Amino acid sequence: MYTKAEPVIENEKMIVVPPLPLGAVLHLPKFVKPNKNNLATQYYFWNRELMKEIWKLKDKKSDLEQELARANEKISELEKQNENLQSQKNRFLDMLFKKRKPNLIKEEKYEPILRTKESYVRATPQTIDEHRECKLQQCPFCNNELLKQIDSYQRIVEDIPDYEQQKAKSIQYTIHRYYCKHCKKIITAKPKDVLPKSRLGINTLLYVLHSKYRLRLSHDLIRENINTQFSLAVSDGQITDLLEKGCLAFQNKWQEIIETIKHSKTANSDETSWHIGKEKAWLWAFVGDKATRYTISETRGKGVAAEVLGKDYQGTVGCDFYSAYNQFKKKQRCWVHLLRKARELCGDKPTKERLAIKNKLSRIYQDILLFRSREDTTQTERNQKAKQIKNQLENIQTLCRIKSENENGKNLQKIINLCKKFSGELVVCVSNFTVLPENNTAERAIRPAVLMRRISDGSRSLKGAKIHETNLSVVETLKRENKKQDIFPVMKKLVLNYLASGG
Secondary structure (H helix, E strand, C coil), X not given: CCCCCCCEEECCEEECCCXXXXXXHCCCCCCCCCXXXXXXXXXXXXXXXXXXXXXXXXXXXXXXXXXXXXXXXXXXXXXXHHHHHHHHHHHHHHHHCCCCCCCCCXXXXXXXXXXXXXXXXXXXXXXXXXXXXXXXXXXXCCCCECCXXXXXXXXXXXXXXXXXXXXXXXXXXXXXXXXXXXXXXXXXXXXXXXXXXXXXXXXXXXXXXXXXXXXXXXXXXXXXXXXXXXXXXXXXXXXXXXXXXXXXXXXXXXXXXXHHHHCCCEEEEEEEEEEECCEEEEEEXXXXXXXXXXXXXXXXXXXXXXXXXXCCCCCEEXXXXXXXXXXXXXXEECHHHHHHHHHXXXXXXXXXXXXXXXHHHHHHHHHHHHHHCCCCCCHHHHHHHHXXXXXXXXXXXHHCCCCCCCCCCHHHHHHHHHHXXXXXXXXXXXXXXXXXXXXXXXXXXHHHHHHHHHHHCCXXXXXXXXXXXXXXXXXXXXXXXXXXXXXXXXXXXXXXXXXXXXX
């Protein structure tokens, strides 16, 4: 039985038990009447209600924790899907749009130079071909006679010739024949500077060669241009015949290019697919110090490179990681290809390890470019720098803290193996500044052939392939030798020398 609560005195201090709050009183059972005499009973039942509420909250908390765990799992799944979609998006963007290459060497900032009014005006030609005067006798407004002339000024206009002036000329040669009593033979006079067994002249040959190998036009467009500009009708067969005669006229230059490439100090090489008829073939490009040679072969084997450069080639070969170039002693592997492989690997699945190796390779390549930009380095410093970078490539797995039993798959291990295997062939450009760290030289040289392949899909026969490789090699080499000049006079000189030698 409950008794009335009385004050408790402890150490002469009175402790008073307060009544229940109003909110707690409302939750008491009906048989418990709230008054001052049963405070202990009230607190007992209030404590029971609080314990029930606590258990309800605990159950609700566990349910919320389970729901939160399910939500976190769903979020992680969505994040993985987002990463996959982002990698696909980046891959498609790389296929559609060319990436802007970052400038790895920090250049000094400069203030742009303000252009003057004269800089927007076309430059005055050095020679004037024709002089014309503009005079008036009467005023164009009132038709009255004009008085004496006040002054005059000059105006220069540059224009291409009229169609009538560009019209092709038809030249008829009367060829005389004579009898030699001494030789007892009939001697025939030969027309000078005329292609043998051809109804078309030298200028037409040069125009076809320039249109084919410099402008990369198809045979249809070449025929249309010749007919439109010069009123000269030619057929596909005649164009093919002119290309063959150009190949014969370029033979001496072609042999010179072959020897120049073999004795070049550096030679950048690349290859692309080609067609000879319906059979698949390969077009190779070899860019030396002073010449560019193209060769078309039915194989992509190492024998092609050995034939072009020679088995005992003493220079340095700039190339990618294709095994056909392993036969040469001195090689510089392409850094751009290596960085591209690392970048593509991160695009598929940008894990921590893949990003680490990509960033490490980028920093090494930037270090190489910065070191090559210095002009005051000695050969000893270059050799030491090459040795340092070689050690970094050999230990790149340790530097990037990548475990050998990594879960990232074989692709990451392939890049690590490339760095270890070709570490010595990736630093030749550090000890020898004449060697480039990338193979863009060969890729730019092979670009014209790729454009022509898109138009013609290759060569129709093996003979056509030989003509194509000879003419393209000579034209591209002549363009390298005469960068700021017209190559028409140079090509014409080669043709005239061929005719003078009895071709």
